[in-house]
Amino acid sequence: xxxxxxxxxxxxxxxxxxxxxxxxxxxxxxxxxxxxxxxxxxxxxxxxxxxxxxxxxxxxxxxxxxxxxxxxxxxxxxxxxxxxxxxxxxxxxxxxxxxxxxxxxxxxxxxxxxxxxxxxxxxxxxxxxxxxxxxxxxxxxxxxxxxxxxxxxxxxxxxxxxxxxxxxxxxxxxxxxxxxxxxxxxxxxxxxxxxxxxxxxxxxxxxxxxxxxxxxxxxxxxxx
Amino acid sequence: xxxxxxxxxxxxxxxxxxxxxxxxxxxxxxxxxxxxxxxxxxxxxxxxxxxxxxxxxxxxxxxxxxxxxxxxxxxxxxxxxxxxxxxxxxxxxxxxxxxxxxxxxxxxxxxxxxxxxxxxxxxxxxxxxxxxxxxxxxxxxxxxxxxxxxxxxxxxxxxxxxxxxxxxxxxxxxxxxxxxxxxxxxxxxxxxxxxxxxxxxxxxxxxxxxxxxxxxxxxxxxxxxxxxxxxxxxxxxxxxxxxxxxxxxxxxxxxxxxxxxxxxxxxxxxxxxxxxxxxxxxxxxxxxxxxxxxxxxxxxxxxxxxxxxxxxxxxxxxxxxxxxxxxxxxxxxxxxxxxxxxxxxxxxxxxxxxxxxxxxxxxx
Numbered sequence: 001x002x003x004x005x006x007x008x009x010x011x012x013x014x015x016x017x018x019x020x021x022x023x024x025x026x027x028x029x030x031x032x033x034x035x036x037x038x039x040x041x042x043x044x045x046x047x048x049x050x051x052x053x054x055x056x057x058x059x060x061x062x063x064x065x066x067x068x069x070x071x072x073x074x075x076x077x078x079x080x081x082x083x084x085x086x087x088x089x090x091x092x093x094x095x096x097x098x099x100x101x102x103x104x105x106x107x108x109x110x111x112x113x114x115x116x117x118x119x120x121x122x123x124x125x126x127x128x129x130x131x132x133x134x135x136x137x138x139x140x141x142x143x144x145x146x147x148x149x150x151x152x153x154x155x156x157x158x159x160x161x162x163x164x165x166x167x168x169x170x171x172x173x174x175x176x177x178x179x180x181x182x183x184x185x186x187x188x189x190x191x192x193x194x195x196x197x198x199x200x201x202x203x204x205x206x207x208x209x210x211x212x213x214x215x216x217x218x219x220x221x222x223x224x
Numbered sequence: 225x226x227x228x229x230x231x232x233x234x235x236x237x238x239x240x241x242x243x244x245x246x247x248x249x250x251x252x253x254x255x256x257x258x259x260x261x262x263x264x265x266x267x268x269x270x271x272x273x274x275x276x277x278x279x280x281x282x283x284x285x286x287x288x289x290x291x292x293x294x295x296x297x298x299x300x301x302x303x304x305x306x307x308x309x310x311x312x313x314x315x316x317x318x319x320x321x322x323x324x325x326x327x328x329x330x331x332x333x334x335x336x337x338x339x340x341x342x343x344x345x346x347x348x349x350x351x352x353x354x355x356x357x358x359x360x361x362x363x364x365x366x367x368x369x370x371x372x373x374x375x376x377x378x379x380x381x382x383x384x385x386x387x388x389x390x391x392x393x394x395x396x397x398x399x400x401x402x403x404x405x406x407x408x409x410x411x412x413x414x415x416x417x418x419x420x421x422x423x424x425x426x427x428x429x430x431x432x433x434x435x436x437x438x439x440x441x442x443x444x445x446x447x448x449x450x451x452x453x454x455x456x457x458x459x460x461x462x463x464x465x466x467x468x469x470x471x472x473x474x475x476x477x478x479x480x481x482x483x484x485x486x487x488x489x490x491x492x493x494x495x496x497x498x499x500x501x502x503x504x505x506x507x508x509x510x511x512x513x514x515x516x517x518x519x520x521x522x523x524x525x526x527x528x529x530x531x532x533x534x535x536x537x538x539x540x541x542x543x544x545x546x547x548x549x550x551x552x553x554x555x556x557x558x559x560x561x562x563x564x565x566x567x568x569x570x571x572x573x574x575x576x577x578x579x580x581x582x583x584x585x586x587x588x
Binding site for chain 1: 276307309332372376
Protein backbone atom coordinates (compact mmCIF):
# COMPACT_ATOMS: atom_id res chain seq x y z
CA UNK A 1 0.00 0.00 0.00
CA UNK A 2 1.15 3.50 -0.73
CA UNK A 3 0.87 4.77 2.82
CA UNK A 4 3.71 7.23 2.26
CA UNK A 5 1.84 8.65 -0.69
CA UNK A 6 -1.41 8.81 1.33
CA UNK A 7 0.32 10.64 4.17
CA UNK A 8 1.88 13.06 1.72
CA UNK A 9 -1.42 13.68 -0.06
CA UNK A 10 -3.24 14.32 3.22
CA UNK A 11 -0.51 16.64 4.44
CA UNK A 12 -0.51 18.55 1.16
CA UNK A 13 -4.30 18.85 1.09
CA UNK A 14 -4.49 19.87 4.75
CA UNK A 15 -1.81 22.53 4.44
CA UNK A 16 -3.27 23.85 1.18
CA UNK A 17 -6.71 24.13 2.76
CA UNK A 18 -5.27 25.94 5.76
CA UNK A 19 -3.29 28.31 3.56
CA UNK A 20 -6.34 29.05 1.45
CA UNK A 21 -8.44 29.78 4.53
CA UNK A 22 -5.85 32.30 5.63
CA UNK A 23 -5.30 33.85 2.19
CA UNK A 24 -8.67 33.18 0.61
CA UNK A 25 -10.96 34.65 3.26
CA UNK A 26 -9.51 38.17 3.15
CA UNK A 27 -9.42 38.00 -0.66
CA UNK A 28 -13.01 36.75 -0.79
CA UNK A 29 -14.09 39.40 1.69
CA UNK A 30 -12.52 42.06 -0.52
CA UNK A 31 -14.17 40.58 -3.63
CA UNK A 32 -17.54 40.49 -1.87
CA UNK A 33 -17.43 44.09 -0.69
CA UNK A 34 -15.19 46.14 -2.93
CA UNK A 35 -16.58 48.50 -5.51
CA UNK A 36 -13.19 48.83 -7.20
CA UNK A 37 -13.70 49.35 -10.92
CA UNK A 38 -11.07 46.85 -12.04
CA UNK A 39 -12.27 44.15 -9.66
CA UNK A 40 -13.32 42.01 -12.62
CA UNK A 41 -9.65 41.61 -13.58
CA UNK A 42 -8.83 40.20 -10.15
CA UNK A 43 -11.83 37.88 -10.41
CA UNK A 44 -10.64 36.66 -13.80
CA UNK A 45 -7.12 35.98 -12.50
CA UNK A 46 -8.45 34.10 -9.47
CA UNK A 47 -10.59 31.92 -11.73
CA UNK A 48 -7.86 31.16 -14.30
CA UNK A 49 -6.91 27.79 -12.78
CA UNK A 50 -10.45 26.59 -13.48
CA UNK A 51 -9.95 26.79 -17.23
CA UNK A 52 -6.21 26.45 -17.71
CA UNK A 53 -4.75 22.97 -18.19
CA UNK A 54 -2.64 22.20 -15.13
CA UNK A 55 0.32 21.83 -17.42
CA UNK A 56 0.20 25.53 -18.29
CA UNK A 57 0.27 26.56 -14.64
CA UNK A 58 2.97 23.98 -13.93
CA UNK A 59 5.03 25.16 -16.90
CA UNK A 60 4.96 28.80 -15.82
CA UNK A 61 5.80 27.89 -12.24
CA UNK A 62 8.78 25.85 -13.45
CA UNK A 63 9.98 28.68 -15.64
CA UNK A 64 9.18 31.49 -13.20
CA UNK A 65 10.50 29.81 -10.07
CA UNK A 66 13.10 27.51 -11.62
CA UNK A 67 16.74 27.72 -10.55
CA UNK A 68 17.54 29.95 -13.54
CA UNK A 69 15.02 32.68 -12.74
CA UNK A 70 15.71 35.51 -10.26
CA UNK A 71 12.65 34.53 -8.22
CA UNK A 72 13.77 30.92 -8.13
CA UNK A 73 17.26 31.95 -6.99
CA UNK A 74 15.74 34.11 -4.28
CA UNK A 75 13.61 31.16 -3.14
CA UNK A 76 16.63 28.89 -3.07
CA UNK A 77 18.68 31.41 -1.10
CA UNK A 78 15.86 31.81 1.39
CA UNK A 79 14.72 28.19 1.85
CA UNK A 80 17.90 26.33 1.03
CA UNK A 81 16.65 24.18 -1.86
CA UNK A 82 15.17 24.88 -5.31
CA UNK A 83 11.43 25.40 -5.71
CA UNK A 84 10.67 22.66 -8.26
CA UNK A 85 10.64 19.01 -7.21
CA UNK A 86 10.26 19.81 -3.51
CA UNK A 87 7.32 19.65 -1.11
CA UNK A 88 7.39 23.45 -0.83
CA UNK A 89 7.07 23.69 -4.59
CA UNK A 90 4.20 21.25 -4.57
CA UNK A 91 2.51 23.21 -1.80
CA UNK A 92 2.90 26.56 -3.61
CA UNK A 93 1.56 25.10 -6.84
CA UNK A 94 -1.40 23.50 -5.04
CA UNK A 95 -2.36 26.75 -3.36
CA UNK A 96 -2.44 28.55 -6.69
CA UNK A 97 -4.20 25.74 -8.48
CA UNK A 98 -6.92 25.39 -5.84
CA UNK A 99 -7.39 29.14 -5.37
CA UNK A 100 -10.75 29.38 -7.22
CA UNK A 101 -12.10 26.29 -5.45
CA UNK A 102 -11.70 28.14 -2.16
CA UNK A 103 -12.26 31.77 -3.13
CA UNK A 104 -15.41 31.31 -5.20
CA UNK A 105 -17.47 29.55 -2.52
CA UNK A 106 -16.03 31.88 0.12
CA UNK A 107 -17.04 34.95 -1.89
CA UNK A 108 -20.52 33.57 -2.52
CA UNK A 109 -20.95 32.76 1.16
CA UNK A 110 -19.69 36.12 2.37
CA UNK A 111 -21.76 38.14 -0.06
CA UNK A 112 -24.78 36.08 0.98
CA UNK A 113 -24.60 37.59 4.47
CA UNK A 114 -27.14 40.38 4.76
CA UNK A 115 -25.32 43.72 4.88
CA UNK A 116 -27.64 44.93 7.60
CA UNK A 117 -26.18 42.50 10.13
CA UNK A 118 -22.74 43.89 9.41
CA UNK A 119 -23.97 47.48 9.56
CA UNK A 120 -25.86 46.86 12.80
CA UNK A 121 -22.64 45.53 14.29
CA UNK A 122 -20.64 48.56 13.13
CA UNK A 123 -23.24 50.90 14.62
CA UNK A 124 -22.93 49.01 17.90
CA UNK A 125 -19.31 50.10 18.03
CA UNK A 126 -17.74 46.82 16.93
CA UNK A 127 -14.73 47.11 14.60
CA UNK A 128 -14.70 45.73 11.07
CA UNK A 129 -12.36 42.86 11.91
CA UNK A 130 -14.29 41.88 15.01
CA UNK A 131 -17.55 42.10 13.08
CA UNK A 132 -16.09 39.71 10.52
CA UNK A 133 -15.22 37.24 13.25
CA UNK A 134 -18.43 37.60 15.29
CA UNK A 135 -21.07 38.09 12.59
CA UNK A 136 -19.97 37.55 9.01
CA UNK A 137 -17.98 34.36 9.47
CA UNK A 138 -20.52 32.57 11.71
CA UNK A 139 -23.29 33.39 9.24
CA UNK A 140 -21.23 32.41 6.19
CA UNK A 141 -19.87 29.31 7.90
CA UNK A 142 -21.60 26.62 5.78
CA UNK A 143 -20.28 28.19 2.57
CA UNK A 144 -16.81 28.61 4.01
CA UNK A 145 -16.84 24.98 5.10
CA UNK A 146 -17.96 23.91 1.63
CA UNK A 147 -15.09 25.90 0.10
CA UNK A 148 -12.57 24.34 2.49
CA UNK A 149 -13.81 20.83 1.71
CA UNK A 150 -13.74 21.45 -2.02
CA UNK A 151 -10.18 22.70 -1.69
CA UNK A 152 -9.17 19.69 0.34
CA UNK A 153 -10.77 17.21 -2.04
CA UNK A 154 -9.48 19.00 -5.10
CA UNK A 155 -5.91 19.04 -3.79
CA UNK A 156 -6.17 15.38 -2.87
CA UNK A 157 -7.07 14.51 -6.42
CA UNK A 158 -4.83 16.85 -8.37
CA UNK A 159 -2.42 15.32 -10.78
CA UNK A 160 -1.11 17.47 -13.59
CA UNK A 161 0.41 20.28 -11.58
CA UNK A 162 1.85 17.82 -9.09
CA UNK A 163 3.60 15.91 -11.82
CA UNK A 164 4.88 19.06 -13.54
CA UNK A 165 6.18 20.86 -10.47
CA UNK A 166 6.76 18.08 -7.99
CA UNK A 167 7.91 15.24 -10.16
CA UNK A 168 7.66 11.82 -8.61
CA UNK A 169 10.01 11.56 -5.63
CA UNK A 170 8.79 8.94 -3.14
CA UNK A 171 8.11 10.43 0.29
CA UNK A 172 8.71 13.98 -0.96
CA UNK A 173 6.51 14.72 -3.91
CA UNK A 174 4.86 11.41 -4.78
CA UNK A 175 1.18 11.87 -4.02
CA UNK A 176 -1.58 9.26 -4.28
CA UNK A 177 -2.68 10.29 -7.73
CA UNK A 178 0.87 10.13 -9.05
CA UNK A 179 1.35 6.77 -7.39
CA UNK A 180 -1.66 5.41 -9.26
CA UNK A 181 -0.25 6.71 -12.52
CA UNK A 182 3.03 5.00 -11.70
CA UNK A 183 1.36 1.68 -10.99
CA UNK A 184 -0.59 1.77 -14.22
CA UNK A 185 2.52 2.66 -16.20
CA UNK A 186 4.23 -0.33 -14.65
CA UNK A 187 1.15 -2.52 -15.35
CA UNK A 188 0.73 -3.18 -11.59
CA UNK A 189 -3.04 -3.16 -11.82
CA UNK A 190 -3.62 -4.74 -8.41
CA UNK A 191 -1.61 -2.02 -6.68
CA UNK A 192 -3.30 0.64 -8.79
CA UNK A 193 -6.68 -0.77 -7.72
CA UNK A 194 -5.82 -0.63 -4.05
CA UNK A 195 -4.53 2.93 -4.23
CA UNK A 196 -7.42 4.13 -6.38
CA UNK A 197 -9.89 2.55 -3.99
CA UNK A 198 -8.13 4.22 -1.09
CA UNK A 199 -8.41 7.63 -2.76
CA UNK A 200 -12.04 6.99 -3.61
CA UNK A 201 -12.83 5.97 -0.04
CA UNK A 202 -11.02 8.93 1.55
CA UNK A 203 -12.69 11.40 -0.81
CA UNK A 204 -16.11 9.91 -0.20
CA UNK A 205 -15.73 9.92 3.58
CA UNK A 206 -14.59 13.55 3.60
CA UNK A 207 -17.57 14.66 1.51
CA UNK A 208 -20.05 12.49 3.42
CA UNK A 209 -18.90 13.88 6.75
CA UNK A 210 -19.34 17.42 5.57
CA UNK A 211 -22.75 16.93 3.98
CA UNK A 212 -23.77 15.03 7.09
CA UNK A 213 -22.73 17.94 9.28
CA UNK A 214 -24.47 20.55 7.17
CA UNK A 215 -27.74 19.88 8.91
CA UNK A 216 -30.14 22.46 10.28
CA UNK A 217 -29.41 21.22 13.80
CA UNK A 218 -25.89 22.55 13.46
CA UNK A 219 -26.83 25.63 11.47
CA UNK A 220 -30.33 26.44 12.69
CA UNK A 221 -30.29 29.88 11.13
CA UNK A 222 -29.93 28.29 7.69
CA UNK A 223 -32.99 26.10 8.12
CA UNK A 224 -35.49 26.89 5.46
CA UNK B 225 -24.59 76.97 22.21
CA UNK B 226 -27.46 74.56 22.38
CA UNK B 227 -26.79 70.93 21.52
CA UNK B 228 -28.09 70.35 18.05
CA UNK B 229 -28.04 67.99 15.12
CA UNK B 230 -27.24 69.82 11.90
CA UNK B 231 -26.59 68.36 8.53
CA UNK B 232 -26.28 69.06 4.89
CA UNK B 233 -26.24 65.80 3.01
CA UNK B 234 -25.63 65.78 -0.71
CA UNK B 235 -25.60 62.49 -2.48
CA UNK B 236 -25.88 61.89 -6.19
CA UNK B 237 -27.07 58.60 -7.60
CA UNK B 238 -25.76 57.78 -11.02
CA UNK B 239 -29.08 56.82 -12.52
CA UNK B 240 -31.50 58.52 -10.24
CA UNK B 241 -32.25 61.57 -8.22
CA UNK B 242 -29.90 63.70 -6.18
CA UNK B 243 -30.49 63.96 -2.48
CA UNK B 244 -29.61 67.40 -1.12
CA UNK B 245 -31.11 67.55 2.33
CA UNK B 246 -30.17 70.04 4.97
CA UNK B 247 -31.73 70.78 8.33
CA UNK B 248 -30.86 71.49 11.91
CA UNK B 249 -32.72 70.97 15.14
CA UNK B 250 -31.97 71.08 18.84
CA UNK B 251 -31.52 67.77 20.62
CA UNK B 252 -33.15 68.68 23.88
CA UNK B 253 -36.79 69.25 24.77
CA UNK B 254 -38.56 67.59 21.85
CA UNK B 255 -36.43 64.53 21.37
CA UNK B 256 -38.40 62.63 18.71
CA UNK B 257 -38.01 63.83 15.17
CA UNK B 258 -39.85 62.06 12.38
CA UNK B 259 -38.29 62.19 8.96
CA UNK B 260 -41.37 61.93 6.83
CA UNK B 261 -41.76 61.59 3.11
CA UNK B 262 -42.98 59.33 0.33
CA UNK B 263 -40.83 56.37 -0.71
CA UNK B 264 -37.93 57.44 -2.88
CA UNK B 265 -37.73 60.86 -1.28
CA UNK B 266 -34.31 60.18 0.24
CA UNK B 267 -35.23 59.41 3.85
CA UNK B 268 -33.07 56.34 4.07
CA UNK B 269 -30.15 58.12 2.39
CA UNK B 270 -30.27 60.77 5.10
CA UNK B 271 -30.55 58.20 7.88
CA UNK B 272 -27.67 56.10 6.57
CA UNK B 273 -25.50 59.18 6.24
CA UNK B 274 -26.30 60.15 9.83
CA UNK B 275 -25.38 56.65 10.98
CA UNK B 276 -22.11 56.73 9.07
CA UNK B 277 -23.03 53.72 6.95
CA UNK B 278 -22.76 55.75 3.76
CA UNK B 279 -20.53 58.64 2.96
CA UNK B 280 -22.28 61.58 1.30
CA UNK B 281 -20.66 63.07 -1.78
CA UNK B 282 -20.60 66.49 -0.20
CA UNK B 283 -21.84 68.33 2.86
CA UNK B 284 -21.43 68.32 6.60
CA UNK B 285 -22.91 66.51 9.57
CA UNK B 286 -22.47 67.87 13.06
CA UNK B 287 -23.81 66.37 16.26
CA UNK B 288 -23.71 68.35 19.51
CA UNK B 289 -20.69 70.31 18.38
CA UNK B 290 -18.78 67.29 17.01
CA UNK B 291 -18.11 67.07 13.31
CA UNK B 292 -19.16 63.66 12.03
CA UNK B 293 -18.68 64.44 8.39
CA UNK B 294 -17.19 67.29 6.43
CA UNK B 295 -16.83 66.70 2.71
CA UNK B 296 -14.57 69.70 2.13
CA UNK B 297 -12.17 68.91 4.98
CA UNK B 298 -12.37 65.16 4.34
CA UNK B 299 -13.59 64.38 7.83
CA UNK B 300 -15.52 61.14 8.23
CA UNK B 301 -16.20 59.61 11.61
CA UNK B 302 -16.91 55.87 11.17
CA UNK B 303 -20.15 54.46 12.61
CA UNK B 304 -18.26 52.73 15.42
CA UNK B 305 -17.20 56.10 16.84
CA UNK B 306 -20.51 57.96 16.49
CA UNK B 307 -22.40 56.29 19.30
CA UNK B 308 -25.63 55.89 17.40
CA UNK B 309 -28.26 53.23 17.99
CA UNK B 310 -29.69 51.84 14.79
CA UNK B 311 -32.95 50.03 14.25
CA UNK B 312 -33.71 48.59 10.84
CA UNK B 313 -37.08 47.84 9.33
CA UNK B 314 -36.81 44.17 10.12
CA UNK B 315 -34.58 44.52 13.14
CA UNK B 316 -31.58 42.70 11.71
CA UNK B 317 -31.33 40.71 14.92
CA UNK B 318 -28.30 38.41 14.64
CA UNK B 319 -29.79 35.00 13.80
CA UNK B 320 -26.87 32.99 15.19
CA UNK B 321 -27.03 34.51 18.66
CA UNK B 322 -29.58 34.09 21.42
CA UNK B 323 -31.69 37.07 22.44
CA UNK B 324 -29.33 37.56 25.36
CA UNK B 325 -26.32 37.47 23.03
CA UNK B 326 -27.98 40.02 20.80
CA UNK B 327 -28.80 42.49 23.56
CA UNK B 328 -25.30 42.21 25.02
CA UNK B 329 -23.56 42.32 21.63
CA UNK B 330 -22.44 45.94 21.79
CA UNK B 331 -21.31 45.76 25.40
CA UNK B 332 -17.91 44.20 24.74
CA UNK B 333 -16.13 46.88 26.71
CA UNK B 334 -18.00 46.15 29.92
CA UNK B 335 -17.00 43.48 32.39
CA UNK B 336 -19.04 40.30 32.62
CA UNK B 337 -21.12 41.41 35.63
CA UNK B 338 -21.78 44.90 34.36
CA UNK B 339 -22.81 43.48 31.00
CA UNK B 340 -25.24 41.02 32.58
CA UNK B 341 -26.71 43.82 34.70
CA UNK B 342 -27.23 46.09 31.70
CA UNK B 343 -28.77 43.25 29.64
CA UNK B 344 -31.17 42.46 32.49
CA UNK B 345 -32.10 46.08 32.89
CA UNK B 346 -33.06 46.35 29.22
CA UNK B 347 -34.81 43.00 29.23
CA UNK B 348 -37.07 44.16 32.03
CA UNK B 349 -37.64 47.47 30.44
CA UNK B 350 -38.62 46.11 27.03
CA UNK B 351 -40.43 43.12 28.53
CA UNK B 352 -38.31 40.49 26.82
CA UNK B 353 -36.87 38.87 29.96
CA UNK B 354 -38.76 35.64 29.25
CA UNK B 355 -37.19 35.39 25.78
CA UNK B 356 -33.52 35.66 26.70
CA UNK B 357 -32.57 32.07 25.87
CA UNK B 358 -34.44 31.96 22.58
CA UNK B 359 -33.11 32.24 19.06
CA UNK B 360 -34.43 35.03 16.83
CA UNK B 361 -36.04 32.47 14.49
CA UNK B 362 -38.37 31.54 17.36
CA UNK B 363 -39.58 35.10 17.92
CA UNK B 364 -42.53 36.96 16.48
CA UNK B 365 -41.99 40.12 14.46
CA UNK B 366 -42.92 42.37 17.35
CA UNK B 367 -40.66 40.52 19.77
CA UNK B 368 -37.81 40.78 17.30
CA UNK B 369 -38.20 44.56 17.09
CA UNK B 370 -38.14 44.78 20.88
CA UNK B 371 -34.93 42.77 20.95
CA UNK B 372 -33.44 45.00 18.25
CA UNK B 373 -34.39 48.10 20.22
CA UNK B 374 -32.90 46.66 23.40
CA UNK B 375 -29.71 45.86 21.52
CA UNK B 376 -29.53 49.39 20.10
CA UNK B 377 -30.14 51.01 23.49
CA UNK B 378 -27.79 48.78 25.48
CA UNK B 379 -24.53 50.67 24.78
CA UNK B 380 -26.25 53.96 25.75
CA UNK B 381 -26.24 55.63 22.32
CA UNK B 382 -26.28 59.39 21.99
CA UNK B 383 -28.69 59.30 19.07
CA UNK B 384 -31.18 56.68 17.97
CA UNK B 385 -31.92 56.18 14.30
CA UNK B 386 -34.98 54.14 13.38
CA UNK B 387 -35.65 53.17 9.78
CA UNK B 388 -39.36 52.37 9.32
CA UNK B 389 -39.31 50.47 12.60
CA UNK B 390 -42.85 49.18 12.34
CA UNK B 391 -43.50 48.72 8.66
CA UNK B 392 -42.49 45.06 8.49
CA UNK B 393 -44.99 44.09 11.19
CA UNK B 394 -48.55 42.87 10.70
CA UNK B 395 -51.25 45.44 11.37
CA UNK B 396 -52.33 44.51 14.93
CA UNK B 397 -48.74 44.17 16.16
CA UNK B 398 -47.83 47.41 14.44
CA UNK B 399 -50.58 49.33 16.17
CA UNK B 400 -49.81 47.87 19.56
CA UNK B 401 -46.10 48.58 19.29
CA UNK B 402 -46.65 52.01 17.79
CA UNK B 403 -48.53 53.12 20.86
CA UNK B 404 -45.80 51.78 23.11
CA UNK B 405 -42.80 52.90 21.09
CA UNK B 406 -43.25 56.57 21.84
CA UNK B 407 -43.21 56.11 25.58
CA UNK B 408 -40.26 53.71 25.32
CA UNK B 409 -38.30 56.24 23.28
CA UNK B 410 -39.29 59.07 25.56
CA UNK B 411 -38.24 57.18 28.66
CA UNK B 412 -34.91 56.26 27.14
CA UNK B 413 -34.07 59.97 27.06
CA UNK B 414 -32.13 59.46 23.84
CA UNK B 415 -32.94 61.85 21.00
CA UNK B 416 -34.25 59.86 18.06
CA UNK B 417 -34.79 60.25 14.35
CA UNK B 418 -37.54 58.01 13.00
CA UNK B 419 -37.90 57.51 9.27
CA UNK B 420 -41.39 56.70 8.08
CA UNK B 421 -43.78 57.15 5.19
CA UNK B 422 -46.77 56.30 7.37
CA UNK B 423 -48.86 59.27 8.58
CA UNK B 424 -50.20 57.49 11.61
CA UNK B 425 -46.68 56.55 12.63
CA UNK B 426 -45.46 60.11 12.16
CA UNK B 427 -48.31 61.45 14.26
CA UNK B 428 -48.02 58.83 16.96
CA UNK B 429 -44.27 59.06 17.39
CA UNK B 430 -43.02 62.49 16.50
CA UNK B 431 -42.59 65.69 18.44
CA UNK B 432 -41.08 67.26 15.41
CA UNK B 433 -41.68 66.54 11.76
CA UNK B 434 -39.14 67.01 8.98
CA UNK B 435 -40.78 66.60 5.61
CA UNK B 436 -38.62 65.28 2.81
CA UNK B 437 -39.76 65.68 -0.79
CA UNK B 438 -37.58 64.76 -3.79
CA UNK B 439 -34.42 64.68 -1.73
CA UNK B 440 -34.93 68.05 -0.06
CA UNK B 441 -36.15 68.82 3.43
CA UNK B 442 -39.03 71.19 2.82
CA UNK B 443 -40.23 71.91 6.31
CA UNK B 444 -39.25 71.21 9.89
CA UNK B 445 -41.59 71.98 12.76
CA UNK B 446 -43.86 70.64 15.46
CA UNK B 447 -45.96 67.78 14.10
CA UNK B 448 -49.31 69.51 14.31
CA UNK B 449 -48.01 72.72 12.85
CA UNK B 450 -46.55 71.00 9.80
CA UNK B 451 -49.79 69.11 9.23
CA UNK B 452 -52.04 72.14 9.66
CA UNK B 453 -49.94 74.70 7.84
CA UNK B 454 -47.76 73.01 5.27
CA UNK B 455 -45.10 75.32 3.87
CA UNK B 456 -46.07 74.72 0.26
CA UNK B 457 -48.21 72.61 -2.02
CA UNK B 458 -45.67 69.77 -2.15
CA UNK B 459 -45.63 69.44 1.62
CA UNK B 460 -49.41 69.68 1.70
CA UNK B 461 -49.65 66.81 -0.78
CA UNK B 462 -47.26 64.69 1.22
CA UNK B 463 -48.79 65.24 4.65
CA UNK B 464 -52.29 65.04 3.17
CA UNK B 465 -54.18 65.56 6.38
CA UNK B 466 -54.47 69.25 7.16
CA UNK B 467 -56.45 69.09 10.38
CA UNK B 468 -54.58 67.43 13.18
CA UNK B 469 -56.37 68.30 16.38
CA UNK B 470 -55.09 67.54 19.86
CA UNK B 471 -58.02 65.85 21.50
CA UNK B 472 -58.98 64.12 24.70
CA UNK B 473 -61.45 61.30 25.05
CA UNK B 474 -64.59 62.36 26.88
CA UNK B 475 -66.89 59.45 26.23
CA UNK B 476 -68.01 56.85 23.77
CA UNK B 477 -70.18 53.90 23.01
CA UNK B 478 -71.96 52.30 20.09
CA UNK B 479 -68.67 51.99 18.22
CA UNK B 480 -68.13 55.71 18.41
CA UNK B 481 -65.81 57.80 20.50
CA UNK B 482 -66.44 61.34 21.72
CA UNK B 483 -63.50 63.67 21.94
CA UNK B 484 -62.94 67.24 22.96
CA UNK B 485 -60.55 69.34 20.88
CA UNK B 486 -60.20 72.89 22.14
CA UNK B 487 -63.77 73.72 23.09
CA UNK B 488 -65.27 71.71 20.26
CA UNK B 489 -66.78 68.28 20.68
CA UNK B 490 -66.09 65.71 18.00
CA UNK B 491 -67.53 62.32 17.22
CA UNK B 492 -65.42 59.70 15.49
CA UNK B 493 -65.53 56.01 14.73
CA UNK B 494 -63.75 54.30 17.61
CA UNK B 495 -60.55 52.62 16.38
CA UNK B 496 -60.03 51.11 19.86
CA UNK B 497 -57.16 51.84 22.17
CA UNK B 498 -58.06 55.49 22.73
CA UNK B 499 -57.65 55.99 26.43
CA UNK B 500 -56.94 59.62 26.89
CA UNK B 501 -54.90 61.77 24.56
CA UNK B 502 -55.17 61.33 20.82
CA UNK B 503 -54.90 63.20 17.57
CA UNK B 504 -58.09 63.63 15.58
CA UNK B 505 -57.25 63.98 11.90
CA UNK B 506 -59.58 65.35 9.25
CA UNK B 507 -58.66 66.07 5.67
CA UNK B 508 -59.47 69.59 4.57
CA UNK B 509 -61.47 68.36 1.59
CA UNK B 510 -63.77 66.42 3.94
CA UNK B 511 -64.86 69.55 5.77
CA UNK B 512 -68.10 71.02 4.41
CA UNK B 513 -68.92 74.68 5.06
CA UNK B 514 -72.49 76.01 5.12
CA UNK B 515 -74.09 79.23 6.25
CA UNK B 516 -75.02 79.35 9.94
CA UNK B 517 -78.77 79.75 9.44
CA UNK B 518 -80.30 77.52 12.06
CA UNK B 519 -79.34 74.05 10.96
CA UNK B 520 -81.06 71.56 8.77
CA UNK B 521 -81.00 67.83 9.01
CA UNK B 522 -77.82 66.08 7.83
CA UNK B 523 -76.14 62.76 8.42
CA UNK B 524 -72.87 64.40 9.42
CA UNK B 525 -72.26 63.78 13.13
CA UNK B 526 -69.92 66.73 13.51
CA UNK B 527 -71.42 70.23 13.13
CA UNK B 528 -69.23 72.97 14.52
CA UNK B 529 -70.48 76.56 14.36
CA UNK B 530 -67.81 79.22 14.03
CA UNK B 531 -66.51 81.99 11.84
CA UNK B 532 -64.06 82.31 8.98
CA UNK B 533 -60.67 83.45 10.26
CA UNK B 534 -58.82 83.81 6.98
CA UNK B 535 -58.61 82.34 3.50
CA UNK B 536 -55.93 81.54 0.98
CA UNK B 537 -56.71 81.21 -2.72
CA UNK B 538 -55.02 78.30 -4.47
CA UNK B 539 -56.10 78.40 -8.11
CA UNK B 540 -59.51 76.78 -8.47
CA UNK B 541 -59.57 75.98 -4.74
CA UNK B 542 -59.69 78.08 -1.63
CA UNK B 543 -58.23 77.08 1.72
CA UNK B 544 -60.51 78.48 4.39
CA UNK B 545 -59.44 78.68 8.02
CA UNK B 546 -62.39 78.48 10.38
CA UNK B 547 -62.37 79.27 14.10
CA UNK B 548 -64.96 77.00 15.72
CA UNK B 549 -63.67 76.24 19.18
CA UNK B 550 -60.74 74.68 17.45
CA UNK B 551 -59.05 75.85 14.29
CA UNK B 552 -60.12 73.92 11.20
CA UNK B 553 -58.98 74.06 7.60
CA UNK B 554 -61.51 73.47 4.83
CA UNK B 555 -60.73 73.14 1.17
CA UNK B 556 -63.58 74.37 -1.03
CA UNK B 557 -63.90 75.40 -4.65
CA UNK B 558 -63.63 79.05 -5.51
CA UNK B 559 -67.21 79.02 -6.82
CA UNK B 560 -68.52 77.80 -3.46
CA UNK B 561 -66.40 80.35 -1.64
CA UNK B 562 -67.90 83.12 -3.76
CA UNK B 563 -71.45 81.84 -3.42
CA UNK B 564 -71.21 81.65 0.40
CA UNK B 565 -69.09 84.85 0.48
CA UNK B 566 -66.54 83.16 2.70
CA UNK B 567 -64.68 86.21 3.94
CA UNK B 568 -63.10 86.71 7.36
CA UNK B 569 -65.79 87.17 10.01
CA UNK B 570 -68.50 85.26 8.11
CA UNK B 571 -70.49 82.91 10.40
CA UNK B 572 -70.45 79.34 9.11
CA UNK B 573 -70.97 75.79 10.26
CA UNK B 574 -68.16 73.34 9.55
CA UNK B 575 -69.40 69.78 9.25
CA UNK B 576 -67.88 66.40 8.58
CA UNK B 577 -68.87 62.80 9.09
CA UNK B 578 -67.67 60.71 11.98
CA UNK B 579 -65.98 58.41 9.46
CA UNK B 580 -63.91 61.31 8.14
CA UNK B 581 -62.16 61.63 11.50
CA UNK B 582 -59.10 59.44 11.90
CA UNK B 583 -57.97 58.88 15.44
CA UNK B 584 -54.32 58.30 16.27
CA UNK B 585 -53.90 57.40 19.94
CA UNK B 586 -50.97 59.18 21.49
CA UNK B 587 -50.29 58.24 25.07
CA UNK B 588 -48.42 61.02 26.78
